[in-house]
Amino acid sequence: MPYASYTYQGADRVGRVDGDTLIPLDLASLGSADALQAATELSAQAVAVSDVHLRPVIPRPDKIICVGLNYHAHVGETGRELPTYPVMFTKFAGSLIGPHDDIVLPPESAQVDYEAELTVVIGRAGRRIPVEKAYDHVLGYTVANDITMRDYQYKTHQWLQGKTWDNSTPLGPYLVLPQEVDLTAAGVRTRLGDRVLQESDTSKLIFDIPALISTISQFTTLLPGDLILTGTPGGVGYRRDPQLFLQDGDVITVEVDGVGTLTNRVVSEQP
Template identity: 45%
Template sequence: MRLATLRHHGRTRAARRDGDSYVLFPHSDVGTLLGDPDWRVRAATGGGATVPVSEVDYAPLVPHPNKIVCLGLNYASHIAEMGRDVPAYPTLFAKYDGALIGARDDVVLPAVSDRVDWEAELGFVVGRTARHVPRDEAMDHVAGYTVVNDVTARDWQRRTREFLSGKTFESTTPVGPELVTPDELGDPGATPDLEIRCEVDGEVMQRSRTSDLLFGIAEILSYVSDIITLHPGDLIATGTPGGVGDGRDPKLYLGPGQVLRTVVEGLGELRNTCVAEKSA
C-alpha cells in the first residue's frame, strides 16, 4: 500500500493511493491511522471520497509524531567527507514537529543562517509499539518507508557539540509524499536496497544506495527501542550519504529560489522551493 496525508477542504485526511487517485479515510493523518491496531485492514479496505493525484496537496506524512529520531554519520561516504570517525553505535539526535513540511511545500531558509545544507535520507515510520525489541523481530514493527530531507543549518549545528539546534529550524524538513509499506518493495524483512538521490536546481549532489547504511533499519529500531518506547507514527530518519554542500570544496549552501529535489527509488520524490524567512 501507499498512504499519504493530504490537505483537503481546510483540514488534513489520511488517504490510500489507488492508481491515479487517493481514497480518503476519516482519520486526520497517517499517524492517527497507524494508531488503530487494525490499521492494515482498514487502510486496505476502507475509504470514501477520492481525489485525483494531480490535484492533491501533501501535508507532512505524519504531521505530529510522538517522536522524530534521526541518525547522523550513517553512510561511510558522509563520515569520510565530514572527517569523522566511524561510530561504534548509532549517532542519534531529535527534531520537533514544527520542522516538518509536506512533499511540495517551501523550505524556509532561516534568517539567522547562511549555511543551510541538504541531506537526502530514507525515512521509516513505526507501525507497532516497540520496547526492547530484538533485532530479528524489529522489521515487524515497521509500517513503511518514506523520503526525508534533513535540511540543516550547519553554522548552528556546530555552535555546540549537540546537533539539535541546526536540525530543527521551523519549516525546513520535507517528509513524504507517501508511506510505502514494506511488501511493496520486495523483502519486508530486510533494509531495502534503493537508490537515493538529491538534486539542487537539477544538478545531482548526492547519489547512493540505502543498502550502504552503516546501521540498517532493524538495528536502528531495536537500538532506539532499548532507550524509549516507540509508538505508531514515530518517524525515524536514517542518515544521509556523501555529497552534502558542507563537505565540498568550495562549500555550497542553499539560497532563495533554488529547487531541492529528493528522490528515493520506489518511494517517490520531494520537490521543495527554498524561500527566505519573512521578517517578523
Template identity: 45%
Template sequence: MRLATLRTADGTAAARLDGAPDTPGATYVLIEGCADVSELLADPEWRDIAAAADGVRVPAGEAELATLVPAPGKVICAGLNYATHIREMGHDLPEHPTLFAKYADSLTGPYDDIVAPAEDPMLDWECELGVVIGADAYKVAEEDAAAYIAGYTVVDDVSMRGYQRRTGQWLQGKIWQSATPVGPVLATPDDFDPTDAVITTTVNGEVRQQANTGDLVFTPARLVAYLSTMITLRAGDLVLTGTPGGVGVARDPQVFLRAGDVVEVAITGLGRLTNHIVAPQA
C-alpha cells in the first residue's frame, strides 16, 4: 500500500495511491477525516482505514503533493551510514550511529521549489532513505523493530555546508526552512524492500550519487531499536538513514547547487523527488 499527503482546495488530505503514479489510470483516493499522513498514522487502525478508503479520486497526474508527514513530533537523522563511502574515505565503520535532528518546519513537498539562501552559497544535496514510524516504540529489540515501521519514503537532506561547518555540531546547517523534500509516497513494508534498492541523485540530469540501500551500516530496524533505547518514537516520526558518497562538498573541486538547477533524488520502488533551486525573493 502507498500513501501520500495531497494539497486540496480545503487544505490537505491523506490519500491512498491506487496504481503506480506514472501509469495511466493511477489515482489517489482521499481518506476521509484525515488531513495528512501524520494524522492517519496516529490512529492504531490506520492500515485498515487506508485500505477501506473509498472517497474522492484524484488522477495521479493532476495531484499536488505536500510533504509526506507534515507534523512529525521528531525528525532524527543518521550520518556516516554507507559502508562503501566510509571505507573510501579511509575511516573504520562506526560502532554507533552519528545522529542529529531536524524539525517539521524544515520539511517541504516532493516537487516544491527550494530557495538557495543568500546567507550560505554552499547548498548541497544528500539522497536518503526515509523511515516513517507507524506505532509507538520504546526500548524495542532490533528483531522486533520492523513491526513499528509504517513504511519508507524518499528524502533529500539538503544541507547548508557553510553553516554546518561553523562548529562541530551539524544542526545549524540542516534545519533551514522548507529545504528538506520528503515523498512522494510512503510505501508500506509489504510493498518495498529496504535492503536492496538503488538510490540516486542527479543534478540537471547528471548523476552525482548512486548506491544501494543494502550498503547501510545501520539498517532501518537497527536505527529504530537504537533510537528507542533513548526516547519513545511516535507514530508519524521520521528517521533519515544517511547519504552515500558523491555530495558536492566532498568533490574536488567542490560543487554546490545554484538557482536554476534541478535536483532529483530517486529510490527504485519508492519514486522520485524533483526540486528546482530558486533565488531568494528580493
C-alpha cells in the first residue's frame, strides 16, 4: 500500500493510498519506519486523490544525496570512464516540488534538462551501514525528475549550481514500500509527449542500492526521510545530437515501473 504527502483544505497531511482515495494517518510526516508502522488510520476523514494537492513525498528531508554517472549507457554518452566510486552531489529541500506541479523555466538558463531517477527513502537512521544490512534502513521508494540547468552545471567542475534550483525537482507521486515492488530490473524511462527519450532498467545500475547506502553512510549519518537519487539512464537532452532541452508548453513524464509516474507541465517563469 503506497503512501502520500498532501495538502487538503489548507492542512498538510499524510495518508495511505487506497485506489482513488486517501485515508489520512495521525502522522505529521513520512520518514520514520517505526512511526509509520505505529500510525493510526483516520478512515472517517478519507478524501479523493483528485481533491488534494500532492506534495513531494518527503517535503523537507534533512539530506538529498544524488548519484551521477550510475548507468552504463549514461557514462558511455558522456565519454567518461566507468567510476570506481560513486559520483555524488546534493540538492536542497527547497528544490523539491510535487509530482504534478509545473516545472518552471528560469530566465537565466537556456539548457533545462530532464533525468528520470529511482529514489530511495531512508526509514531508519544509521552510520557505517554494512552492505548486507542496508535494506533494513530503507523505508521505501519513489520517483524523481532531477531537473538540471546544464549551462549552470558546467560553469565549474562542481555541479551544485546546476542541480538545486528552487522549486525544480518533482518527487513522488507516492511512497512505495520495499515488499511491494521488485526492483531487480524495473524499467526506468522518460517521455516527452509521446516520444521516449530514456529507457533502461535498474539492473543496469553500476552501484546498486545497498552499495550506495553503505558508501554514503561511511561519511554521514543517514536519517529517516533522507533521499538518495540513484542516477539516470542514458538519453539526457544535453548529450543528444541535436541537443534537446525543455521548452515552455512541454509535458514531461518520468516513470519507474512498480514505483510510480511523474507528469509535469513545463512553463516559463513569469515576471
